[in-house]
Amino acid sequence: MHFDALLLSRLQFGFTIAFHIIFPSFTIGLASFLAVLEGLWLTTKTTAFRDLYLFWVKIFAISFGMGVVSGVVMSYEFGTNWSVFSTVASPVIGPLLAFEVLAAFFLESSFLGVMLFGWRRVGPSLHFLATLLVAVGTLASAFWIVSANSWMQYPAGFVRLADGSFRATDWMAVIFSPTFPYRLSHMVLAAYLTTALVVGAASAWRLLKDPDEAESGVALKMAIGMFAIAAPLQLLAGDLSGKQVGKLQPAKLAAIEAYWETRTQQPFHIIAIPDRATESNRFQVAVPKLGSWIAAGDVNAKVTGLKAFAPSDRPPVFIVFWAFRVMVGLGLAMIGLGAWGAFLCWRNTPEHSRLFLRAMVAMGPAGFVSVVCGWIVAEVGRQPYVIYGLLRTAQGVSPISTGEVSVSLITFMVVYAIIFSVGALYILRLMNSGPSPKPEAAAPPPRRRPPGYALAAAPAPPDEAAP
Amino acid sequence: MAASIIEPPPEAGAPREALWKRLAWFAGLAIASVLATATVAYLLKALLR
Numbered sequence: 001m002h003f004d005a006l007l008l009s010r011l012q013f014g015f016t017i018a019f020h021i022i023f024p025s026f027t028i029g030l031a032s033f034l035a036v037l038e039g040l041w042l043t044t045k046t047t048a049f050r051d052l053y054l055f056w057v058k059i060f061a062i063s064f065g066m067g068v069v070s071g072v073v074m075s076y077e078f079g080t081n082w083s084v085f086s087t088v089a090s091p092v093i094g095p096l097l098a099f100e101v102l103a104a105f106f107l108e109s110s111f112l113g114v115m116l117f118g119w120r121r122v123g124p125s126l127h128f129l130a131t132l133l134v135a136v137g138t139l140a141s142a143f144w145i146v147s148a149n150s151w152m153q154y155p156a157g158f159v160r161l162a163d164g165s166f167r168a169t170d171w172m173a174v175i176f177s178p179t180f181p182y183r184l185s186h187m188v189l190a191a192y193l194t195t196a197l198v199v200g201a202a203s204a205w206r207l208l209k210d211p212d213e214a215e216s217g218v219a220l221k222m223a224i225g226m227f228a229i230a231a232p233l234q235l236l237a238g239d240l241s242g243k244q245v246g247k248l249q250p251a252k253l254a255a256i257e258a259y260w261e262t263r264t265q266q267p268f269h270i271i272a273i274p275d276r277a278t279e280s281n282r283f284q285v286a287v288p289k290l291g292s293w294i295a296a297g298d299v300n301a302k303v304t305g306l307k308a309f310a311p312s313d314r315p316p317v318f319i320v321f322w323a324f325r326v327m328v329g330l331g332l333a334m335i336g337l338g339a340w341g342a343f344l345c346w347r348n349t350p351e352h353s354r355l356f357l358r359a360m361v362a363m364g365p366a367g368f369v370s371v372v373c374g375w376i377v378a379e380v381g382r383q384p385y386v387i388y389g390l391l392r393t394a395q396g397v398s399p400i401s402t403g404e405v406s407v408s409l410i411t412f413m414v415v416y417a418i419i420f421s422v423g424a425l426y427i428l429r430l431m432n433s434g435p436s437p438k439p440e441a442a443a444p445p446p447r448r449r450p451p452g453y454a455l456a457a458a459p460a461p462p463d464e465a466a467p
Numbered sequence: 468m469a470a471s472i473i474e475p476p477p478e479a480g481a482p483r484e485a486l487w488k489r490l491a492w493f494a495g496l497a498i499a500s501v502l503a504t505a506t507v508a509y510l511l512k513a514l515l516r
Contacts, residue, residue, distance in 0.1 A: 041476075054475060061473075072511070105504050113500030114493055119474045121492040123483055127476070130493070 008405040023067030029195025031135040055435035085396030100144035107137025150180040182241035194367025196226035201364025204357040228338035252381035266291035274317040323376035
């Protein structure tokens, strides 16, 4: 493998976006969770909902901050590493990203201030409005980002000028490109699942320590309710999205399923070791005909293989194939966990099954891993194009040296390792402390030693008289 | 700790401020938050120029 400026720029963007995406995918779901908690507290006056809100809003604020910090970096990378892409595509992509920034900053950032610092000042109703606006802001932010990315996956509503740059001719076609509705629903469901798994894991962790902690019991049941519904829906959304990929990006589907030959009755490869050199799978375990049925709903459907594309037009197969399987494998585990949790809720005992609670804790990071794997499938599967079929990734890179990108990549790795380790550890410490309000610390006993007393730090005997 | 700066809800039965005061706080906090964000954005822009 030759590490040139192109590959290093791709690695850098992949590294920074992998860090970034875990925060918005968590805060999108968490903002909605907070809105539900506050709405339930307002209507029922059950203190558990208020305590859960005050607990999770701290984690939301820290995650939101880390999401903003890691997102700003990527905006600059468009200019530093992908200046040619930015120059030719910004007339179309630029407004979509600008709307995302407006949504994120003018809804999320502004009303986050009211959420954190204004409950007593603005009163319950206006505070609830602020929480709702933040939740809407996170969803609006996802809308514009997925819209921009969907246009890169399947561009529509544009013309290309003589200098190679893009101009929008139909903004509705740009915003709502054919893959967009499927990808947006897939992303939003992924965010809700990620949040439900984290909330469930944190609550399960607390219940393993203290099975009688009422707030964690409530949060656990809410989390189970969310992913028991969202996980099967995600399977449906993923299937619809996959069928759309088969129609619009056949090379990506061929890489996802490790198909080399174009044929009917394609098998479904459960596992395989794809080899680009031999244009075949070195090893595979497959279910006959199932691949055609999954891709097109018909076992006799013809599904295109990678050999139908020139080698220079094929995406990397191995990483796309395995990222997809990790994502789907974890998705199936989430469905199983949801069914198990729903059964325990029906028997009213999820907080007393230690095996289930341990499984919940183990599945806590599964949403983040699935989201990152999903983005690997989407982005690596689009290669060798940055704008599918129109602009190759190699054409979009900035005229920069390998040394310059090496330095920035190493710097990012070091800085991110420090900042995000500290942030993640702080969040884990908060989760470990739990949502139950702690009793006020007892007031210190009256001071019996005057300031400056030589033995002030020594433990005082109970009968010590003031010197 | 973050717990100390996050404002909890008003106590049950606590007297409410007038609506105009609550609306003023709502708008003031939102504008202050936007200004804080804008300040950071313009500092970053100035730093990178």
